[in-house]
Amino acid sequence: MSRGDLTEAEWRVLRDLLPIEPENRGRGRPPEQNRSIVNGILWRLRCGAPWRDVPPKYGSWNTIYRRFRRWSEAGVWETVAVTLAEIMADSGHYSIDSTTIRAHVSAAGGKDPMMRVG
Template identity: 90%
Template structure:
């Protein structure tokens, strides 16, 4: 059964499977639930799926599918992880 972010993001062909996510999730930094400002951060699984989608399609950040959320949120998380060597 598909659970968690797989249902929220509208799981599609190129997205991570549950087994792939179980392996990957412990390698990512823990995002704080709320940094004291604004909305809580997006789930890492959805962020990873959106980054993978962008890499597969080769589109600019601003053209990321709206089903993944705000392109700016995705880009900022990608940039933060890249700078941290994640």
């Protein structure tokens, strides 16, 4: 398992939220390999790299992309987000984004002390 991959506890929650793939679906990765596919999707979203750059250890980039797209169109990610938010709320765990970005003084309408009029 690589840094950023799903832990066993995370996977136990997530696997039940993913759709069941039909047995006779044809080519592609079998559903029991969904964990690797989800780890590939998470890697891509975390890094912001193109789909083709997803490391081969997660599977074919094309399979990962197609599964991501199919699940997106089916509303799977919305269901996952709502369910995870409910689980976090029920357990008393909350996540708050504490990102701070410093703006230049002139961005707030103030005078730049480095600018001299004269």
